[in-house]
Amino acid sequence: MVYKSVKHGLPRSFTRVWVMTDTGRETTGYLKSNGEWVINCVTIRATGANVERWRE
Incomplete structure (x- = not known):
């Protein structure tokens, strides 16, 4: 599945998704x-990383 930018849509609240941070690391959030x-x-x-992209 393709990552979606946080500027182009967000998942439902409290739904666990895969996230890509500004440091290039991938984890759940x-x-x-x-x-x-x-x-x-x-x-x-x-590390103070911020979420830039997410996918289900």
Whole structure:
């Protein structure tokens, strides 16, 4: 499946999806109801990475 840009659409809240970060790492994450992304991997989250793309 192809990654979608966060600028062109978002998944439903609290649905786990694969995300690609600005550091080039891939992991799972989800979108909170307030629009904030949560990266499930503690190591990647600790680097301050931001979500750029996602796929189901």
